[in-house]
Amino acid sequence: MTSTTVRDPVFPMLPLIRLHAADNVLIARQPLAIGQQIDIGDGVVRMKAQVPAGHKVAARRIARGERVLKYDTVIGVAMRDIDCGEHVHAHNIELVDYDRDPAFCQDVRPVDYVPAHERASFMGIVRPDGRVGTRNFIGLFSSVNCSATVIKKIAEWFTPERLADYPNVDGVVAFAQTSGCGMSSPSYHFEVLQRTIAGYVRHPNLGGAVIVGLGCERNQVANLVEAQGLQPGPLLHTMVMQEVGGTRATIEAGIAAVREMLPAANRVERRPVPASHLKIGLECGGSDGFSGITANPALGAAMDILVRHGGTAILSETPEIHGVENMLTRRAVTPEVGRKLLARIEWWKEYTRGQNAQFNGVVGHGNQAGGLANIFEKSLGSAMKGGTTPLQAVYEYAEPIDTAGFVFMDSPGYDPVASTGQIASGANLICFTTGRGSMFGSKPAPTIKLSSNTTMYQRLKEDMDINCGRILDGELTVQEMGQVIFDDILRYASGEKTKSELLGLGDHEFIPWHLGIVS
Structure with missing residues (x-):
């Protein structure tokens, strides 16, 4: 192809x-x-x-x-x-697997970059270290499930009425998680969990953070902070429940810590910044037979525009490129980049061996009902989200992304887990295509949802931001739709609320990837 x-x-x-x-x-x-x-x-x-x-x-x-x-x-x-x-x-x-020639670098084409002084811009939040955010939250993190209720109670205290004096703060969010103990450490699972939490703590869409631990868990707060190079200070507080005095005392301490942060977090203002500061996580869920005809290739066209303007497009969901991975290795800038992608495919083959998993061919009920027969057909559409520019780098899950352009981050196909990894890697927006209608939202990076067909868009208009069914309806070409998506991305990056934000989604979609045993 x-x-x-x-x-x-x-x-x-x-x-x-x-x-x-x-x-x-x-x-x-x-x-x-x-x-x-x-x-x-x-x-x-x-x-x-x-x-x-x-x-x-x-x-x-x-x-x-x-x-x-x-x-x-x-x-x-x-x-x-x-x-x-x-x-x-x-x-x-x-589904019958077959050998595919990776043809490393064969389809690499030079990118026609837009000159720096002509690049598109959006109204971003510039942090002291130069990172640029699209939102401004204060985040609460549990090192272990045992402190999850505490951070949720802290977040609940900060009602819209109590935040009214801080209009530049988008909210106080609890990023609770279900692991942190009963796990092997050291292990890859343990490393991934710490890397994911740290990626959120240092995310440019956060104006402050509090990490709360229980005290006896394997994922100790002090170890997490040291291992990930985090720096406690006025905008990063840590506390341990067994040291602070228990549940009630820790909730009170957490509320006090956030209240101390609010004035500084509120002292931000949006200003014009080039689109090169955008890192977009690319997701698809509830895909149908039209996803690979409208929404996915149109999003790919938008990402080609973004890359030309110096930005970064992050494709993930490794099981959903299975069968078409050669489309990406052919675009790898070096054979080493291509081989790194194939190494992740081989890891998945071993990881899912003997399991009735999507990687091995089975797609979900919604995909089947929408016209997708197997994982190869789903992957064919999914990979189109990445556009046509060269594949610059391949990253592991939640690894900080430091290369501009089109890149790949290894992740499962499960949308909340994949998006969590992309945000931890630095994505400051998520673009999510859907054909059946996925009700997904994320914080601190907002989700823009793109429908593959007009029928679903009209039925679920309260959840969908962009109707790519206009391609199927003959109103726009793929390229024209791509330009519409790019322009909308700039609007949402500048602070306009997405549908998922207006509905309050994103408080329960922080789902780090669990790889190890529970013991």
């Missing part, structure tokens, strides 16, 4: 969509009935089944064992002979 096929700007307004001339499947733009005869431009397809919108239809006879092609990319093989006009889905195609 080439970038030109992915970015084809026009789909003729026919009931069946042809994505690539080599494809042997077509995509139903709308629900189709048995017996319906459809002119596809170079012939007529007579429907042999009732097919929902977003699902695949055989464009010609596909022989048993023949590869099924979508966007000229293999998404499976036919389990039996499939007649022209038949519904093509999980019931008659199977």
Whole structure:
């Protein structure tokens, strides 16, 4: 599959969509009935089944064992002979893995960077060390689940009425988590947990932080602070419940600590800063058969614009590039970057061996109902969020991202865990595409939700920010939609509330990746 096929700007307004001339499947733009005869431009397809919108239809006879092609990319093989006009889905195609040439660096193309003085800008919050935020929260963190209730009680005290004198503070948020003890330490799991908490503590969207521990847990507060190079001070307080005097005393101490921070945290103002300060986490959830036609490639087009303006696009969800990882290795700036990505794929193969996991082929009920047959087909759409610019670097989960441009961060496909890692890595906004309708939001980095189709957008308008179904409706091309998304990103980065923020989402979506045993 080439970038030109992915970015084809026009789909003729026919009931069946042809994505690539080599494809042997077509995509139903709308629900189709048995017996319906459809002119596809170079012939007529007579429907042999009732097919929902977003699902695949055989464009010609596909022989048993023949590869099924979508966007000229293999998404499976036919389990039996499939007649022209038949519904093509999980019931008659199977996932068969095959060797793919990584072709390191073969598709690397120079980026046409916008000159610094012409770059787009947004109204950002510049921290003393030069980092730029899009929001201004005070964060509360539990080193262990045993202190989670305490930080939640502290956050609850800071009602809108009590924060009224601090209009530049977006809120006080408790980032509770369910681990921190009963785990192996040292271990990769332990390292990831500490790295994730620290990434949030130092996030540019926080104006202050408090870390609360119990006192006897494995994830000791003092060790966390030292190991991660955090610096306690006026805007970073730590406390241990067993030393402070218990639950009630720690809640009171936490409230007092936040109250001390509020005046300083409130002394911020937004000012114009270049878009090069934006780091966007790219997510997709509740994907459907239209996600890879509208929302994902349009978001990819927006990320190409962002990269040209010096910004950073963070693709993740490693199980959701499985099967199309060669699309990314071909764009790696060096063979070493490409090999690092393949090493993460190999790690996942071992991690999920023998498990009924998405990485091994099974996609969720919503994906199936929306027209996606298996993980290869889902990955094909998911990878498009990353656009077409070179892959500059590959990072582990929650590792600080220090390279501009298009990068990859290893993570599960589970949206809250993936987004948590991206935010810990430095993402100051999340762009989240969905076809079925995901009700997701995040703090301290807000989530912008993009719908793949107009029907869902209209039904869930209170949750969706951008309707990429306009591509399917013939209103905009992929590139034009990409520009709309980029412009909206600048607005939301400047402080305009997203739908998820208006609904109050984000207090329960801090979900660090749990990799180890519980003992």
